[in-house]
Amino acid sequence: MKLNTRLGGSVAGLLAATLVLAACGSDDDGGSGGGDPSQNADATEVTLTITDNAIVGGKNSEGATWVTEWVIPEFTAMQEEKGVDVTVEFEENGVDDEEYKTKIALDLQSGEGADIIGIDGIWTGEFAEAGYIAPLSDVAGDAVDEWDGWEQIPESVQQAMSFGGEKYGIPLGTDGRVIFFNKELFAQAGLPEDWQPTSWDELLDAARALQQLDGVTPMQINAGTAMGEATTMQGFLPFLAGTGELIEEDGAWRGASAGVTETLGFYAEVYGGDEPLGDPLIQQEAQGRDTSFQMFADGELGMLIESDYLWRSVINPEEGIAPMPNRDEVVGWAKIPAREPGAGVNGQDFVSMSGGTGRVLNPNTEYPQQAWELLQFMNSPEAYEAMLAGSARITPRDDVNAEALAGDPMLSYIAEEVLPITSYRPSLALYPQVSVALQEATAAIVSGDSPEEAAASYQSELEDIVGDDGSVTTD
Amino acid sequence: MTAPLQQTDAAPAGQPEQPRRRTAVDDGDAAGLGRGRAAAFVAPAMLLIAVFLIFPAIWTLYLGLTNWRLTGLAAAEPEFVGADNYLDALNDPAFRTSLMLTLAFVFFSAVVGQSILGFSLAWAFRRLRQGIRTVVETVVLMAWIIPASVIAFLWIALLARRDGTLNALLGTEGTAWLLEYPMQSIIIFNIWNGTAFSMLLFSSALAAVPPSQFETAKMSGAGTLATLRDVVFPNIRGHVLTNTLLITLWTFNVFAPYLITAGGPEGRTEILGIYIYRVALKEGALGEGAALSLIMILINLVVASVYLRLLRERKT
Incomplete structure (x- = not known):
């Protein structure tokens, strides 16, 4: 018994020493400000x-x-x-x-x-x-x-x-973010090749027309947590901009405002109901974004809201990860419309995020x-x-x-x-956490919550995140 | 063991110190090294345990008391927040859901799945011909030794909604197994992945059951169930406990399902290891992650001590 106590004592002493050492050490780690700019300047x-x-x-x-x-x-x-x-x-x-x-x-x-x-x-x-x-x-x-x-x-x-x-x-x-669409599918659905919707309703109408085609998913708008920032950047934020709101303005973060609820309502239009316009399961898959890329490249997806990254690096016939040999002939693009003309930020008719x-x-x-x-x-x-x-x-x-x-x-x-x-996007340290909260709100819609429910839980999540570091507005 | 000790103990019988000395021998200096040398022998091991186990645990406890983050101001200057992280975790429905998922995952995939399947395989092998036995054993072992990332890839291909192997076999085109039955999928995955250990352990345990007892059971006309109950189980009870202890702890801490479902859909396969990964590394809340990790260590310790107590009771 005595032996144990003594050993215990020395272990504790040792621990204390290590702890102090580590605490000192951690101050030096990742030190900011850079070292000496001329260090090794003449090295050969x-x-x-x-x-x-x-x-x-x-x-x-x-x-x-x-x-x-x-x-x-x-x-x-x-x-x-x-x-x-x-x-x-x-x-x-x-x-x-x-x-x-x-x-x-x-x-x-x-x-x-x-x-x-x-x-x-x-x-x-x-x-x-x-x-x-x-x-x-x-x-x-x-x-x-x-x-x-x-x-x-x-x-x-x-x-x-x-x-x-x-x-x-x-x-x-x-x-920049645009709506990419498949012109061949559009032609089959009787939609024009130089299509450009001017409101959310026109966008949804086109999706409903595409729904008549067999084996075609009308549209995907990124949602859910698995896609990470792509959900916020390619999905939520451009549509929020289409309601005339930004996620952060003058130091205040947007809570369950009218625009946030309307944007979530748009998600519900796409993924809700008995015959959703988009495939909600893709938004829950671990590799859902890649699936949506592949479907678009295979001509099984009518519209995909994405950044020009899709054009450059995904469906690029030469070096893309889902190459589309006939990309230049088949793929069209259109600007993302505001909810209705003039309803976007700064009274714009069309919006995007960069x-x-x-x-x-x-x-x-x-x-x-x-x-x-x-x-x-x-x-x-x-x-x-x-x-x-x-x-x-x-x-x-x-x-x-x-x-x-x-x-x-x-x-x-x-x-x-x-x-x-x-x-x-606001260049603020809190943004990534707010972005996750937005992804969760869209995820809630995809799994069947109402826009009001999703907006309310987003609001409380946001209040937790922002805490004393800023303010939340619902205007 | 006691004979030499009695020899050196040449003092005449009936001396008052004798019984006291005996008890001291029993729980003290059995190796006859003396305290100083015994301590010296143990010191290197203790040092390793301290450096790699106790110190990190205490460090984790400390980190859990701060709002340390991966990036941002709280990364440069973490502040002390007291027990907030621990309280938040215990009150957070996401944590409790994750804990329940983990318990279900451990119970169904390890305690029930791997143990029973492992034992069944070991039991069935006793009568198989050597050749067939080797083949089946190799196949089961393969599932255990192939790297997790390779296995994950195979399982994703098996369960994929579009062009998945399972859908092709069953003719259930378009069924998203990983989304519709996420927990069931990772439970079956983990049984498949980890059964080899239980199988090996039970194989050697069964080999140690005296054949004479089997013969006796046979002679007295005992059926398979009766044989298992009265001959096999009493002999391998210790192995069962050891096996359950090990696979419980392994499964509790397992991370491989992340490679298949990434904790999704909507956190429905977010077992504790994955939950902590998300909080600490994906969301960058290292302080919170540390608090969760410590809670996880404590749960592990409780589980281990329960099993160890059971094991000790059996021995005494």
Whole structure:
């Protein structure tokens, strides 16, 4: 017995010591502000790592191909001329954005991670607040402000990767949400090829017309928690904008307002009733978004509300994950209508949502100067031209866009018609939690709750989330 | 064991200290090392347990008292929130649902499913020819040793709504098994996945039952049920308890169903491990996740101590 007590005592002592040590240690982890920008600036042997949620042959394949086949060899050759031996590695990922975010957050928290990290612009705020990332000029010094590329990137686009007035990364481009539709199915249902609904009712009418076709699901609007942010971004928020409301305005979060309830009502129109216009089960499947992509590519789905990512990376006949050989002939697109003309935000007739991705420097990088040089190289006009040779996308650079988009009708449509009417998500640290609450509200509709019930439980969830950090409005 | 001790104990009988000494021998210095050396022997093991078990548990307890998050301000400067996380968890209907799901999952897939199926296989094997036995055993073992991610892929393909194997076999085109019968699906999955262990354990347990007892049972005309009840079960009761203890704990902590259903649809397969993963890592509430983890550790300890007590009672 005595032996046990003594051992117990020493174990406790040991624990206390470890605890104190760990507590001290944790302060240093993931330290913010970056180290010394000139660290290793003259090194002749350099190793750099790039990571992104992209993988050759899978998710965002064209971006991964560009990095491995163009950026890395070109940059290595360029540095070789200067007598620097650079090894650049690309760490591929091909998972849901939420899982990718968790992974890089854990990397950064432990003071590790790639030197250049691709992130969604909406994460900038929460990563910066956590001290995981630092303003570019803190990491790499004056060289950042001297870069001539900034002039080519409009202020509004730079905003996507900024927080608290500081630039944390270089934006990679922006996107927009539209209704993609299958022209062949539309023709069979007697709908025009240049279809453009002007109200929710017209949108639903088209879906009802498609319902007459055998083996065709009329439409999918992303809902439920399994799809994560895609539900909020491609589904809830654009339709909320169509009621004239934004999820956050002047510091107040939108609770169970008229617009929120109407938006949930639209979901109920699509997924409710005995003969739903969309397939509610897809919204509950773990891999439902991929299923909806595949159905659209197979011509079994009439309309899908998605970002131009669908066009670029999913049904792209060359590198898509659900390639559609006849994409250019069969796929049409239309702007998302407001509830009725003029009912959208700012009195608009049509609405959309945009996000932006970009790349940041890891404050823990061992080679800040070289990492910045690589990041800068990845954002040079030559780099974008090489990337666009694979597939077109809207870049942040005006000089590149002017030429690049001319060849792609879909992306010029986004740039010319959609971006002027689009809205953005609030760049606030609370947003991701609010987004989950919205996903849960749409999930409730899909499993049969009424819009009023779903709105009420969203309201109480939102109050829990916001707490004392802000206010909730139902106006 | 006691003989040498008595030899060294040369003191004349009837001395008052003798009985006291005996009891001290029984629960104290049995190896004759002395306390100091015994402590030295145990120290490395204790150190490992402290570093990898006790310290993390206490650290988890501490984290559970903060509002630490994966990102945002609360990641840089977590604040102390007292017992809020623990109270919130216990009052949260989502946690209670998850706990009930976990208990149902453990009971049906491990305690009932794996034990009974594992025992049945082991019992049936006794009479099978060696060749067939090896084949069946290999097949069951395969289910156990193939990596979970590969298995998950196979099961998704089996149960898929569109072009799923099961739908093709049964002619039930379009049935979304994972959405309509989510719990049943992961329970059957887990039985399939984990039966091999029970089968192996019971196989060796049955081999240890004295054949003479089987013969006697046969001679006295006992049927299969009577044989199981009166001959087999008394002999393998300890194995049954050990097996149940191990598979209960494993199943309680299992995460593999996440690969198939991701906790869905709408949290209907969100067993505790998956629930904690969602709260802590997907939603980023690390403090809350830590609190939930500690509650889970406590439940594990309670389950383990109940079984261990049963096991000890049987021995004494």
